Amino acid sequence: MYTVAVQQAAAEAKKKPRRASHRVESDWAPLGTKVSAFVVAAGVLAGAAAAANAMTKSASVNPENGAMDFSSGSSGIHAQTASSKTVHIANPAAEVGRLLQLEKRPAIGYFQQAGKHAADTVENNRKAEEARLAREKADAGKSPHQREVEGWIREAIAILAANGTAIDESSVDEIYTIIQKESNGNPNAVNNWDSNAAKGTPSKGLMQTIDSTFMAHALPGHYDIFNPVDNIIAGVRYTYDRYGGFENHPGLKSINVGGGYQGY
Template identity: 60%
Template sequence: MPETKLPDAGGSPLARHSKAAGRTVYTVVPKAEVKAGAHRAEDDKVPLAHRVSAIVVAAGVAAGTAAIANAATSGSSSELAAGAEFGAVPDQQPKAVQTIHDVNPGGEVGRLLQFQQMYAQQAFEQATKLAADTHAQREAAAKAEAERQAEMRKPAKQREIEGWIKEAIKVLQANGTNIDNNSIDEIYTIIIKESNGNPNAVNNWDSNALRGTPSKGLMQCIDPTFRAYKLPGYDNILAPVDNIIAGVRYTYARYGGFHNHPGLVSMNLGGGYRGY
């Protein structure tokens, strides 16, 4: 017998089926309930556990989104990473093991930018130091060349005398005299005024000569003075370096240095040279 559907008292259709025994059985077919504003109808028979899971996931997504927003405004990269895990809050993030899914892209970009900044800073500092060193080397080379050119412009006699002075200064320094090449000009001036740069000069006309102790050598030392202020191994009063050593040591002992040398003091005041 064909199936016939009859309405029941509640509006639900009834399915009538014929049975072999000649009886008719009616079964209520429930209507699908559609709620206002819904996009689809849900079957009332969906298990409760599935519905609860869906609610939990939705709540988790909302919580994660809130965590991301909060971290974005607060500047906390750890909270941002934690909120990025759907539905997780920062305290619930696994911390023992990190997988590729746990990587915080913002943090990685930050680390890369920090590395690039450090690399750029180091490169800048190295370039700056190299430039400074190169500049200093160029300046030193230029100064040395200028000094060499100035030296070459000096008369040969002056270069020779200054060579003796430099050698004497080295010996004096090695024996405790506080002197350096800044005194070259002062010593040179004394030598020119005293002997005109002649290491064999002997003065036979001044008061010392009248007493039998003529002044000798570049710095015109008398024999008693030379013997008192010479250094061991530098015993020849007419040898340029030996004579300079004794004359400098005498000047330091008597005047405390060239700043009180009577001839230099007089010249600095606009007067003439005076013997010492």
């Protein structure tokens, strides 16, 4: 609710001597314009006062809480807040400007944050597309069998990463080397001649794990030792558990120093 001393202003205006008839319009129009503008400014200030009061109290904004009480006997403007405390505002226009500036700062921050997020998204998409094109170019020279095996590896890596294993596509080549040396890329391979086979627990699958090792390192829902993705998951988790990663895998370490592959 806004109370403005319009009647008093009108009475004072009537006391003034009227000039020529062509000046009547110019005498009264400014008064109406000033009163309207004053009410509009008061409304803006009331909302701003309510917003300021709500922010200090962590409450929702209610314009009525900051309603203005314009008194003819006051040199300033009183903003009545929700706490019934009177705020004296000597310069309403300056106060409105100050409050609007305070409200503008968070908005600018939000826009800047949104712009940075959009730029980062564009950049990440660009890098992902470049990586995809580079991989396709590299894959063009590979055999269909290698592309198939690496597809299984990438699928397993995604599942491993989603389940807490610190691994990414930079390990594709290392896993592929182990698979080629262990099973020649055959997901149904079974070793019937080594010491494990002699014990009745032959190594199976792409990464040649025995049943007990496979089950101890399988992830929920990935319990098929002859499934290429499931076998890779268990083989990688076993390598991490026993050797801490591929850098200590005995077969890869031997190859890196010019030796032959050793089983793990």
